[in-house]
Amino acid sequence: MGDQFSVQLDRLDSLARDRLPGMAGALVEVLSHLNHVIDGTYGAFFAHPLGQEDVFAGTREEFRVTTDFLQQVLQDNVGNLELAALALREIASRYRRADGQE
Amino acid sequence: MSGYQEWADNMYGQRDHFLGLAAEYGMGLIGPRIPPLFDAFVCGDPDRVEEMVDHLNAAKYVLNKDLREHLGGAQLDMAGWVGDAAADFLDYLLQLEDAIGLLTECLDALIVILRSHAAVVLAMRQDALNLVDLALQGIEAAGADDWKVALAVVGAVAGVLGTVASLGTATGALVEVVTVMGSAISGSAGVAGAVIDASSELGVLDDMIKAGEGIVAEVREQTSAVDAGLRELARFVSGTKLAEVRPDRPDVITAPSFDPGSFGMTDEAQGRHPRPTDTTDLVPEPKRRPDGPYDRGRGMIDPDRDRYEEQGPA
Numbered sequence: 001m002g003d004q005f006s007v008q009l010d011r012l013d014s015l016a017r018d019r020l021p022g023m024a025g026a027l028v029e030v031l032s033h034l035n036h037v038i039d040g041t042y043g044a045f046f047a048h049p050l051g052q053e054d055v056f057a058g059t060r061e062e063f064r065v066t067t068d069f070l071q072q073v074l075q076d077n078v079g080n081l082e083l084a085a086l087a088l089r090e091i092a093s094r095y096r097r098a099d100g101q102e
Numbered sequence: 103m104s105g106y107q108e109w110a111d112n113m114y115g116q117r118d119h120f121l122g123l124a125a126e127y128g129m130g131l132i133g134p135r136i137p138p139l140f141d142a143f144v145c146g147d148p149d150r151v152e153e154m155v156d157h158l159n160a161a162k163y164v165l166n167k168d169l170r171e172h173l174g175g176a177q178l179d180m181a182g183w184v185g186d187a188a189a190d191f192l193d194y195l196l197q198l199e200d201a202i203g204l205l206t207e208c209l210d211a212l213i214v215i216l217r218s219h220a221a222v223v224l225a226m227r228q229d230a231l232n233l234v235d236l237a238l239q240g241i242e243a244a245g246a247d248d249w250k251v252a253l254a255v256v257g258a259v260a261g262v263l264g265t266v267a268s269l270g271t272a273t274g275a276l277v278e279v280v281t282v283m284g285s286a287i288s289g290s291a292g293v294a295g296a297v298i299d300a301s302s303e304l305g306v307l308d309d310m311i312k313a314g315e316g317i318v319a320e321v322r323e324q325t326s327a328v329d330a331g332l333r334e335l336a337r338f339v340s341g342t343k344l345a346e347v348r349p350d351r352p353d354v355i356t357a358p359s360f361d362p363g364s365f366g367m368t369d370e371a372q373g374r375h376p377r378p379t380d381t382t383d384l385v386p387e388p389k390r391r392p393d394g395p396y397d398r399g400r401g402m403i404d405p406d407r408d409r410y411e412e413q414g415p416a
Contacts, residue, residue, distance in 0.1 A: 004371035008182050015179035022172035023198070026164050030205075033161035036154070037212075043150035044219065048110070051141030055318065059219065059325055062332035065396040069340045069410050070208060072394055076348045076413060077201070079388075080355065084191070087354035087384040091365055094378035 009092055016088035024081040031074045038067050110144045116234050127304050139314040143230040146223035151216050158209050165202050173199055187364035190353040197349035204347050208339055211279040215331045218262045222324045225255040229317045236298050240306035251296040251313045255320045259287050259327045275338045282334040286327035340410040360384050390414045
């Protein structure tokens with residue numbers, strides 16, 4: 001125990017099972033805040049449904065577009081981190097299998 | 103009762119009062135112009151904006167605390183791993199560190215945009231109250247003599263941008279958005295204030311509507327700067343800087359097979375342990391996602407342009 005081989009695999013486990021999922025989780029939390037921001041769009045740029053003026057109609061639309069792109073950026077990053085975690089778990093598993101540990 | 107409801111009740115109460123006066127004075131042509139004015143004055147809600155800004159600040163905190171902590175740990179965990187795919191993965195982690203900085207700026211830019219919108223709405227409300235007050239006084243006095251209607255809304259966006267410029271450390275998305283917004287309002291500094299100058303109740307009502315329409319016109323002018331800021335931020339995250347806010351997938355995801363030498367240990371660490379022989383794909387790279395709702399179909403010139411480029415193979 002404690003040789004460099006197992007130290008390297010412990011690092012890979014920490015990366016794949018703790019750090020990368022932790023990063024993805026933090027980004028999911030950021031996404032959740034962004035989703036609350038997106039939920040506020042209607043109210044922030046509100047116009048009375050029966051009114052004759054909708055002064056911020058254009059802004060409301062631009063806001064939806066911009067926040068949608070931000071949302072996609074965050075979702076893509078989350079997806080990439082989750083895939084990377086899977087790939088690194090697989091690498092750790094292959095090193096262990098080759099060593100007869102699994 | 104929410105702040106918004108209180109404001110809307112106030113404005114619609116004033117509207118009904120002025121409609122009653124218009125009817126009383128027989129102003130058949132002017133009456134219909136009153137409701138749109140007050141419909142405009144009840145647009146937008148700064149309280150909602152504050153809640154949104156709170157969430158953006160919370161998001162910034164998570165990015166710069168939790169995410170950075172895990173990222174720092176991840177970079178340390180890469181120690182001792184050698185080969186092309188390992189170097190590529192460390193590079194991916196370093197790119198993510200830059201992406202956190204850029205995304206933080208994007209959220210800062212969005213905060214400036216939202217605060218500008220709130221400032222426009224609050225200034226519009228202030229101007230609307232001033233207008234109503236002067237009109238009521240004028241009707242009471244059966245006339246008004248060159249009374250100036252304040253237009254706080256003229257400086258609304260510039261006021262918010264001014265607080266950003268004084269920070270002095272802003273770069274990237276924030277600077278671009280602030281610059282674009284500043285250009286959009288550069289023409290509004292010289293707008294003359296509206297006046298109420300009439301010798302009768304009827305004239306006061308007529309002037310009130312004209313001055314009110316002037317306020318709404320300036321609200322639209324200021325809002326065009328908010329729109330410009332939003333478009334600039336959209337361009338930033340979907341185009342010019344997409345590759346930086348969304349680093350490309352690392353080789354461990356995209357490579358079609360696994361070469362143990364590309365993500366391996368030094369000979370010393372490997373020692374007598376056998377190296378892996380399974381070289382099949384680690385994870386299949388997912389196909390491209392379908393376009394988002396706002397990717398296409400905007401504008402006549404280039405309706406097929408994909409504004410946000412999805413990642414991965416087709």
